[in-house]
Amino acid sequence: MRDDFIFKTIGENTLCLEGVYPNLLLKERVLIPELFNGKRVVEIAAKAFQDQTEITEVVIPNSVNKIGNGAFKNCTALINITIPNDAKLGSSIFYGCRSLKSVQLPQGMEVLGAEEVDSNYYGFFEKCSSLEQVFIPSSVKVIDNNAFKKCFHLKSILLPSSLRKINQSAFSYCTSLEEISIPEGIRELFNTFTDCISLKRVHLPTSLKKMSFTFCGCTNLKTIYLPEGVEKVDGLSFGYCFALKRIEVSEKNNHFTSAQGVLYSKDLKRMVIYPAGREGDTYSISEGTKVIAPHCFIKTRYLKKVITPNSLKRICDDAF
Numbered sequence: 286m287r288d289d290f291i292f293k294t295i296g297e298n299t300l301c302l303e304g305v306y307p308n309l310l311l312k313e314r315v316l317i318p319e320l321f322n323g324k325r326v327v328e329i330a331a332k333a334f335q336d337q338t339e340i341t342e343v344v345i346p347n348s349v350n351k352i353g354n355g356a357f358k359n360c361t362a363l364i365n366i367t368i369p370n371d372a373k374l375g376s377s378i379f380y381g382c383r384s385l386k387s388v389q390l391p392q393g394m395e396v397l398g399a400e401e402v403d404s405n406y407y408g409f410f411e412k413c414s415s416l417e418q419v420f421i422p423s424s425v426k427v428i429d430n431n432a433f434k435k436c437f438h439l440k441s442i443l444l445p446s447s448l449r450k451i452n453q454s455a456f457s458y459c460t461s462l463e464e465i466s467i468p469e470g471i472r473e474l475f476n477t478f479t480d481c482i483s484l485k486r487v488h489l490p491t492s493l494k495k496m497s498f499t500f501c502g503c504t505n506l507k508t509i510y511l512p513e514g515v516e517k518v519d520g521l522s523f524g525y526c527f528a529l530k531r532i533e534v535s536e537k538n539n540h541f542t543s544a545q546g547v548l549y550s551k552d553l554k555r556m557v558i559y560p561a562g563r564e565g566d567t568y569s570i571s572e573g574t575k576v577i578a579p580h581c582f583i584k585t586r587y588l589k590k591v592i593t594p595n596s597l598k599r600i601c602d603d604a605f
Contacts, residue, residue: 292321293330301328311337319346329356331375338362341384345369354400355407357382376400376429377407385410386438387418394422399429399452406430408455414438423447428455437461440483444468451477467493474499489515496522504528507562511548513537518548520558520580520603527586529560544571561585570594577604 289311291303300321305311311334318326326346331353334340342365343357354375357363363382368374370391376398379385388410390397397409408431410416416436421428423445430452433439440461449470456462457479464486465478473495478484480502487500487509495517500506501524509523513535523529531546542551547568548558555576559568561584569592570577579601582588 290317290321292324292326294324295328298324299327300324301330302326302333303330304333305337311340313339314342314344315340316344317346317349319348327351329353331355332358334360336360342366345372347371351375352378354378354398355380358407374398377409377411379410379413380407381412382410383412383414385413386415388416389420390422390425392422393424395424396427397421397425397429397432398427399431406454408432408434410436412436421445421448426450428452430454431457433459435459441465446470453477454479456481476501478503498522498524501525507531508533511535511538511541513539516540518557520578520583523558523560524580524583526561527584528562530562530564532558532560549574556581559585559588563587566590567592570597572596575599577601579603581605 289305292300293303295301325348328351332355335355335358338361340360341362344367347369349369350371351373355377357379359381361383364384368391372391374394377400399406399408411431411434414437417438425445427450432455434454435458437460439459440463446468448468453476455477459481461483462481463483466488467490469490469492471490472492476498478500482504484503485505489512491512491514493514497519499522501521504527506526507528508531510533532548534541534543540551542549549556553571553573556574557578559582564587566587566589572594573596574594575596575598577600580603582605
């Protein structure tokens with residue numbers, strides 16, 4: 286097996302595993318050596334094992350302290366991997382590892398990074414369609430773009446309190462995800478849980494300020510509670526949420542209020558979102574309302590008639 290690897294000297298007594306010889310397809314279990322020709326293996330290069338589609342297990346020695354971007358990208362048969370506790374991980378390490386079921390990430394890592402190529406992002410665990418369990422260390426501060434996108438079997442995940450940023454599409458198309466609790470410190474959620482069709486329970490932090498497309502297409506979400514800090518919500522934050530019956534709002538929120546489960550601006554002058562799953566075929570907009578926001582009534586499930594008040598001045602584009 287050692288003769289299959291390509292090594293590069295990076296120090297007096299240290300090596301980087303650059304990859305495998307061209308046209309060589311490794312089989313099943315791969316054991317990376319700690320020593321080769323008397324030198325320690327301390328790094329695995331970017332894309333070192335990319336497209337090795339028959340690897341099922343990788344054992345990495347404790348001597349390795351750095352793993353480059355996309356090192357195991359599209360290792361479609363990979364099921365098990367052992368990562369040293371002190372290793373620094375690059376971006377999109379496990380993109381396309383569709384057989385991977387669980388991973389223990391090393392303590393100390395701060396970013397689940399995405400690799401950007403020609404304006405396209407390749408997420409850390411994107412398309413790991415069999416992934417069921419992952420432990421995110423308490424040191425992680427950023428979950429980058431597309432990190433868990435299309436992880437179809439991920440049912441739940443515990444986000445650490447250290448987390449400060451969740452980037453776009455981080456959990457999009459996690460179709461088995463049933464619940465999520467966002468920790469304090471997160472201020473923005475853009476396109477985060479799009480089409481998570483099994484999502485039923487959500488907890489949002491008081492630190493949250495802005496939402497856009499956040500839960501669009503979450504067809505099993507029935508209720509949502511907006512905490513006091515939320516300042517901006519667009520109509521597609523809950524677009525196509527066909528089971529959504531009520532949007533509740535903290536009384537301490539200075540920007541929004543809930544009128545019988547319908548989201549309005551605090552002064553009731555702007556109607557923001559009519560929940561798509563709200564029962565009843567007729568709805569009378571609150572007197573005093575002057576504006577119906579974009580996407581306010583998008584794809585309502587039961588509604589047939591809307592009665593507008595004399596105060597209404599503007600119906601925004603795509604309101605219906």
